[in-house]
Amino acid sequence: MIEIKDTSFDYVKGQNTLDHVNINIGKGECVLLCGESGCGKTTVTKLINGLIPHFEENGELRGKVTVAGLDTAKAELYQLSCHVGSVFQNPKSQFFHTDAESEIVFGLENSGTDPAIIRQRLDDTVRELGISSMLGRSVFSMSGGEKQMLAFASVYAMGADIFVLDEPTANLDEGAIQLLARLIRKCKTDGKTVVIAEHRLYFLMELIDRAIYMEKGRVVREFTREQFSALTDSERISMGLRTLTKTALIPRIDHGQQNVPKGLEVRGLSFRYGKQKVFTGLDLNAGYGEIIGIIGKNGAGKSTLSRCLCGLIKESDGEILLDGKRLKDRARRKESFLVMQDVNHQLFSDSVTNECHMSSEDVSEERADHILSLLDLADFKDKHPMALSGGQKQRLAVATAILSGKKILVFDEPSSGLDYRRMESVSSMLKKIAADDRIIIVVSHDYELLNNICDRCFCVTGEKDQ
Amino acid sequence: MLKLDPRTCLILLVIANVVIFIQNSAVIEIVWIGLLLVLLCICGAARSAAKLAGVFAGCMILQYIIFPIAPKAIVSIFFIFISYARKAMPCLIVGTLIMKTVSVRELTAALLKWKVPYSFIISLSVSIRYFPAIKEEIGYIRDAMKLRNIKFADKFECMIVPIMMSAAATSDELSAAAVTRGIENPCEKTSIIDIKYGIADYICIAAGILFTVLAVVIR
Numbered sequence: 017m018i019e020i021k022d023t024s025f026d027y028v029k030g031q032n033t034l035d036h037v038n039i040n041i042g043k044g045e046c047v048l049l050c051g052e053s054g055c056g057k058t059t060v061t062k063l064i065n066g067l068i069p070h071f072e073e074n075g076e077l078r079g080k081v082t083v084a085g086l087d088t089a090k091a092e093l094y095q096l097s098c099h100v101g102s103v104f105q106n107p108k109s110q111f112f113h114t115d116a117e118s119e120i121v122f123g124l125e126n127s128g129t130d131p132a133i134i135r136q137r138l139d140d141t142v143r144e145l146g147i148s149s150m151l152g153r154s155v156f157s158m159s160g161g162e163k164q165m166l167a168f169a170s171v172y173a174m175g176a177d178i179f180v181l182d183e184p185t186a187n188l189d190e191g192a193i194q195l196l197a198r199l200i201r202k203c204k205t206d207g208k209t210v211v212i213a214e215h216r217l218y219f220l221m222e223l224i225d226r227a228i229y230m231e232k233g234r235v236v237r238e239f240t241r242e243q244f245s246a247l248t249d250s251e252r253i254s255m256g257l258r259t260l261t262k263t264a265l266i267p268r269i270d271h272g273q274q275n276v277p278k279g280l281e282v283r284g285l286s287f288r289y290g291k292q293k294v295f296t297g298l299d300l301n302a303g304y305g306e307i308i309g310i311i312g313k314n315g316a317g318k319s320t321l322s323r324c325l326c327g328l329i330k331e332s333d334g335e336i337l338l339d340g341k342r343l344k345d346r347a348r349r350k351e352s353f354l355v356m357q358d359v360n361h362q363l364f365s366d367s368v369t370n371e372c373h374m375s376s377e378d379v380s381e382e383r384a385d386h387i388l389s390l391l392d393l394a395d396f397k398d399k400h401p402m403a404l405s406g407g408q409k410q411r412l413a414v415a416t417a418i419l420s421g422k423k424i425l426v427f428d429e430p431s432s433g434l435d436y437r438r439m440e441s442v443s444s445m446l447k448k449i450a451a452d453d454r455i456i457i458v459v460s461h462d463y464e465l466l467n468n469i470c471d472r473c474f475c476v477t478g479e480k481d482q
Numbered sequence: 483m484l485k486l487d488p489r490t491c492l493i494l495l496v497i498a499n500v501v502i503f504i505q506n507s508a509v510i511e512i513v514w515i516g517l518l519l520v521l522l523c524i525c526g527a528a529r530s531a532a533k534l535a536g537v538f539a540g541c542m543i544l545q546y547i548i549f550p551i552a553p554k555a556i557v558s559i560f561f562i563f564i565s566y567a568r569k570a571m572p573c574l575i576v577g578t579l580i581m582k583t584v585s586v587r588e589l590t591a592a593l594l595k596w597k598v599p600y601s602f603i604i605s606l607s608v609s610i611r612y613f614p615a616i617k618e619e620i621g622y623i624r625d626a627m628k629l630r631n632i633k634f635a636d637k638f639e640c641m642i643v644p645i646m647m648s649a650a651a652t653s654d655e656l657s658a659a660a661v662t663r664g665i666e667n668p669c670e671k672t673s674i675i676d677i678k679y680g681i682a683d684y685i686c687i688a689a690g691i692l693f694t695v696l697a698v699v700i701r
Binding site for chain 1: 585586587590604607608610611614615619622623625626627628629630631632636639640643644647648651652655656657658659660661662663664665666667668669670671672673674676
């Protein structure tokens with residue numbers, strides 16, 4: 017079905033993004049592409065769906081790729097699109113319409129299919145994937161998981177025989193991952209071919225037939241499912257892969273102590289939008305130098321809680337104290353900082369140094385240098401923040417927070433979409449800044465990360481769940 | 483509830499404005515706007531119709547009752563504003579009609595029937611889709627700025643830079659998603675939305691033409 021023969025690809029000459037790759041995938045197989053970030057697995061997915069060479073025009077391609085009998089370099093993208101359906105990493109940027117139905121039929125309308133057949137396909141897709149609850153809804157009212165299901169449904173409707181998924185779970189929580197796993201299983205039983213590039217592996221262990229491990233643009237090893245699941249933890253970690261089994265949460269679930277003299281204390285915190293309650297009566301506490309985790313289902317109000325802690329929104333009830341003194345939202349904005357999931361929103365300057373001096377002018381040069389080297393950014397002082405890697409951007413945002421003397425740092429999903437080594441480096445960064453006598457609050461679905469960094473977790477249960 | 487063909491709405495949008503700009507009689511204006519408001523009511527947006535009627539009545543009262551007795555200074559400040567507000571009424575009414583009753587996919591289907599180039603239709607539909615996304619984005623950036631103590635003078639720049647960055651990334655990802663879904667297919671596109679002119683559509687367009695003629699004739 018898919019044959020990649022001695023293929024090399026460079027985005028920039030001499031970079032060897034892919035280096036003499038040979039991959040054969042038969043009809044009905046479900047194959048995992050894994051390896052550290054930058055190993056070339058996303059590039060392989062682009063070879064299959066034809067984005068290389070048609071969309072990445074500046075790159076250099078050598079070798080031959082045949083998909084469903086078509087030579088991808090010679091076929092047009094729209095011909096390939098009848099056979100290959102692609103689901104991408106970011107659920108936000110795959111939509112062309114604002115409602116589910118239009119989205120599902122988009123591909124079919126593009127290929128000029130008869131409206132009667134399109135309607136039939138729409139009905140079939142909705143029934144077979146069990147997504148009738150999505151019909152008639154605006155894409156903007158959907159969670160990340162629902163958006164990914166919709167993206168999946170819209171390629172499913174096109175009747176593709178090959179599905180290419182590029183890190184589809186990077187932005188999803190546990191429940192959404194299970195929904196996606198169900199869709200992949202459905203494709204498998206229908207005899208479709210599935211190729212999936214992923215960091216999160218545990219939910220795929222039952223689904224895959226084979227795993228292809230890549231390193232620096234080369235296919236290093238191929239595993240059958242049995243071989244792959246037999247990997248020991250130390251082998252897996254040396255390969256830089258995330259856990260293969262579902263991880264249990266080790267830190268204990270805590271309920272908050274009253275009247276702590278030092279550190280952060282939250283008493284009976286409630287929040288509502290108008291009449292709609294998000295959460296009520298939440299207690300938690302955290303000391304200096306401590307890292308605490310916040311867990312909870314999607315929509316339980318974790319983001320609302322982090323925004324409330326940072327003073328971006330006013331609590332409806334309850335109080336937040338620091339060192340025994342009550343802080344109103346304004347005062348909290350001075351003492352706390354939120355490191356967002358998408359840090360691109362919080363870097364504004366034209367160089368790393370200027371970013372550090374932007375919001376805190378009285379910071380001395382030495383202090384800024386000290387913090388930058390603490391966060392391994394000293395070598396990038398003159399770079400543009402947007403030219404940094406994701407992890408570096410995250411650390412730069414942290415640096416600005418520390419330099420403006422913030423005591424409480426809240427992290428929203430700091431490890432989403434990261435491979436093992438990058439997750440480890442986020443953990444060590446978190447430990448390092450906690451040791452600098454700060455209060456660290458980590459909101460996360462990632463139990464592997466939380467097990468690494470904290471002893472206590474607090475669970476947010478939304479009003480909707482109770 | 484009456485449902486007009488999206489094409490009728492677009493035609494009405496043009497006619498409504500033509501009538502208002504060429505008419506020279508308050509009677510025609512009032513009757514025309516009254517009819518458009520009734521249409522808005524029949525199409526199920528009575529509440530918006532009431533609001534717009536209130537605004538229009540307010541303008542009329544100001545212009546014909548308050549202005550003749552008000553001090554000159556105040557009149558000269560508000561006169562232009564009020565006259566323009568009156569001219570903008572039909573556009574607002576039909577605009578509301580379109581916003582409330584026509585979905586993006588119906589609009590797409592209508593433009594497709596008119597043989598508008600597909601690339602234009604897709605850009606239009608993607609831009610409509612992009613507005614709520616930008617709103618979300620601005621929310622995040624505003625939060626980030628609040629926590630960073632950005633000087634007032636720098637605020638605009640700080641808002642624009644991340645938006646441009648994310649727009650560039652989004653447009654790249656969107657185009658990749660579009661080409662893998664066969665947008666470049668040169669065949670004739672289809673739509674599952676079935677749009678047909680009905681009696682109501684003909685009546686609306688006929689009324690529009692009638693009023694255009696009346697606006698020219700009655701001076």
